Amino acid sequence: MNNKIALTLDDAKIIAAASEAEARRNNWPVVIAIVDDGAHLVYLLRLDNTQFGSVDVAIQKACAAIAFRRPTKVWEEHVTDGRLRYLGLPGTLPIEGGLPIIVDGQFIGAIGVSGVRSHEDAQIAQAGLNAMLKS
Template sequence: MKTKAVLGQAEVAAILAAARSEAQANGWNVTIAVADDGGHLLGLERLDGCAPIASYIATEKARSAAIGRRETKGYEDMVNGGRNAFLSAPVVCSLEGGVPVIVDGQVIGSVGVSGVTATQDAQVAKAGVAAVGN
């Protein structure tokens, strides 16, 4: 039987704190979502001044990164590269800013961020992920 790490509430809190710190250091109002390896929401934080829609988008970025086992930027690149058929794939969000949490080569969850530019969203997500994995 295989075993792998899982995200507990301590790790979720560490991810949210690290991502929040990165966003606040840059003056970015974002929403940060943390999901388990099945894409189920474990934690969500919407910073003051962030639009409500960002909560939905961040959650879907996290879900897509978890179930796809890769950064959502890859999906965005596929669509932007002309592979429009990918829009019908079961991945809900093909926008940059979803990053898987990988520990010992296994995806154990993900972080999704929305509220600023795609590259900035990814920067905040990666700061959160760095608190526990990859």
């Protein structure tokens, strides 16, 4: 029996709303991208006055987080530690701000945030995940 959990549009909206609230609380202009477990875009939110370059970066962060089932901060730390070979790993993005979405041990998607400092992007993404887990 297959008991696969899927990321729904309603889930994505909950995540995005909480992430947006965190960004607005701090006056951070960002793009919030949410993808499903196949790295297909489910939801995209670009706050006013956010640089357009952050659109692709947010999507890539989300795709990298689900493709490798880990936060993008992992690769940032590897590169910072001098392990530059990770720069050549296809599909990775060594910039914090991409987090997988895990429910009952299943990877159902990911969120990527871009627009401010990478640890602030991650803070926004985490706020979205926290809201989903509470709902």
